Amino acid sequence: xxxxxxxxxxxxxxxxxxxxxxxxxxxxxxxxxxxxxxxxxxxxxxxxxxxxxxxxxxxxxxxxxxxxxxxxxxxxxxxxxxxxxxxxxxxxxxxxxxxxxxxxxxxxxxxxxx
Amino acid sequence: xxxxxxxxxxxxxxxxxxxxxxxxxxxxxxxxxxxxxxxxxxxxxxxxxxxxxxxxxxxxxxxxxxxxxxxxxxxxxxxxxxxxxxxxxxxxxxxxxxxxxxxxxxxxxxxxx
Numbered sequence: 001x002x003x004x005x006x007x008x009x010x011x012x013x014x015x016x017x018x019x020x021x022x023x024x025x026x027x028x029x030x031x032x033x034x035x036x037x038x039x040x041x042x043x044x045x046x047x048x049x050x051x052x053x054x055x056x057x058x059x060x061x062x063x064x065x066x067x068x069x070x071x072x073x074x075x076x077x078x079x080x081x082x083x084x085x086x087x088x089x090x091x092x093x094x095x096x097x098x099x100x101x102x103x104x105x106x107x108x109x110x111x112x113x114x
Numbered sequence: 115x116x117x118x119x120x121x122x123x124x125x126x127x128x129x130x131x132x133x134x135x136x137x138x139x140x141x142x143x144x145x146x147x148x149x150x151x152x153x154x155x156x157x158x159x160x161x162x163x164x165x166x167x168x169x170x171x172x173x174x175x176x177x178x179x180x181x182x183x184x185x186x187x188x189x190x191x192x193x194x195x196x197x198x199x200x201x202x203x204x205x206x207x208x209x210x211x212x213x214x215x216x217x218x219x220x221x222x223x224x225x226x227x
Binding site: 004040041042043044045090092097098099100101102103104105106107108 | 118123146148150156157158159160163165166204208214215217218219220
């Protein structure tokens with residue numbers, strides 16, 4: 001089984017709808033992240049969480065919210081979806097080493113907002 | 115502040131020939147550097163990472179990268195491309211203060227028979 005899972009894998013929604021993307025992990029990591037990927041822009045950080053009670057905004061958090069329900073679960077919500085939120089969304093977990101942190105990514109959720 | 119520039123948006127190679135993906139970085143700190151690969155409709159997989167130990171880093175699937183501080187580069191190479199290497203590759207820098215990563219724009223690799 002995959003260490004980081006995301007549901008759904010694909011989603012089509014309409015402008016103005018509220019949707020939730022879910023992420024679960026079995027790696028036992030405290031740190032979790034949400035990114036979005038747009039062509040030619042790499043990945044950009046939306047929100048991150050260092051533990052259940054520590055949630056922080058990333059560089060592009062406007063229009064998004066998150067919930068850390070447990071160490072293993074981190075959900076991303078779009079309160080009122082708009083077309084420019086059409087993107088590929090990745091969840092990641094972080095493992096802190098001696099000098100740096102290594103992040104492990106889920107398979108992604110492809111979202112289309114009409 | 116940190117940034118990453120991947121010098122080629124697309125690279126096309128013939129199967130069996132060497133692969134070179136170029137990456138330059140900028141960082142205010144002593145950085146860690148990573149290469150991730152994304153196969154079509156798949157998530158990102160860690161190929162290798164540099165964290166201040168040996169400057170020549172070996173990764174999975176025959177890839178390696180060399181950290182050159184004087185050139186602020188972290189180029190990824192493979193001696194002989196395989197069809198399964200067709201994917202998008204991301205160079206990533208971390209300033210190590212926490213998990214903040216800065217991604218390059220990606221290099222799309224095409225492998226021709």
